[in-house]
Amino acid sequence: MTITAAMVKELRESTGAGMMDAKKALTETNGDMEAAVDWLRTKGLAKAAKKADRVAAEGLIGVAVSNGRGVAVEINSETDFVAKNADFQALVREVTKVALEVGETVEVVKAADLNGETVEQVITNAVARIGENMTFRRLHVLEGDTVVSYVHNAAADGLGKIGVLVALNGPADKAQEIGRQFAMHIAATSPLSLSEATLDPSVLERELAVQTAKALEENATSAKPKPEQVIHNNIIPGRMKKFLAENTLLGQAFVINPDLTVEQAAKDAGVEITGYARVAVGEGIEKEKEDFAAEVAKALKG
Incomplete structure (x- = not known):
């Protein structure tokens, strides 16, 4: 090739x-x-x-929470100019409210009523009115005794570039207080999963293969090579433990107090984290890159 x-x-x-x-x-x-x-x-x-x-794409994440249920909605636009538009922001906010009431999937929400029309038709009307393509792309639903939300890079209340939901069991007042701190932590660290038990096995397999090959190669070129059993019984497991600590939410050092893991911080507060969702605008969407001057020129021609 x-x-x-x-x-x-x-x-x-x-x-x-x-x-x-x-x-x-x-x-x-x-x-x-x-x-x-x-x-x-x-x-x-x-x-x-x-x-x-x-990857990159424009648009907004809308989040809303009520009675132990939270939703995060992603609606994409072609440009960041539209994401800052009050009309577009109102659209995302209204769709998020509908999703909180009826949402289980994107398709269910699209078919739901919004001011006498389906959500899908309302979005189609907005495309014609604003003059830019829009896509209702993702919906995450999270439930628990308490669900806390957080928006990073907020464009308006409940709207931003990154939306986080955290579900917790335990006293509601404590869950609300520390839950927001956990949500901010998740926005910053983007963990791969809640724990080792919920991590995609293929991710673990790939990491193990990389760390095994790396450790063996380093040992082969070392001036003082270690016995192979030390590599397999100590060095590789140690590196995998570090990987899990850095990439699972419960194993991560809590950003508010790095002396504690998130799991320990939750225990100290008398709560348990049962789930989370982190949704960032444009994840998984490849966007053609062009320089700013070209983008402006295109907008002016339009």
Whole structure:
């Protein structure tokens, strides 16, 4: 497979690796981008790449909570100009309210009534009125004894670029108080799962493969190599433990008090975190990049 300059550039931007290292990684893996990331990590030349860092889209997340039920809605727009539009913000807020009442899936909410029309028709009307394509893309529903919400980079009350919901069991007053701190923590750290038990097994398998290859290679080139049983019984398990501590919510160091894990902080407060959702605008959407001048020129022509 031909390795293009664009592929090398993408790999460099996502991993921070040097140009020659990125090119070699792609060559060794026949252009497979994910395998190239793992190859670089095995060689100690890159950190784990987060796909979210390589995608973008505009729009807003709307969050709402009532009586132990919370929803986070994502509605996308083509440009950030529209995301700041009061009409668009009102649309997201109204759809979020409907979702809180009836939502289980995006399709159910689209078919629900909003001021005498279906939500889908209201969005279609907004597209015609505002002059830009919009997509009701995602809905997350979370339930628990107490559900707390938080919006990061808020554009208005309950609207922003990142929406977080946290479900907790325990005394409602304590759950509300510390629940918001947990929600802010989740917005900042973006954990992969609540705990090891809920982590996608394929993620663990991939990380184990990377850490095993990395540890064996480091040992092979070390001036004082360790016995292989030490590598498998101590070093690799230690690195996997660190990975879980950094990437599972309950295992992470609590940003408010890094001396405690989130799990311990919850226990100290007399509550239990039973679930969470973190929704960021544009996750998983590839957006064609263009420079700002070109974007403005396009808008003016339109």
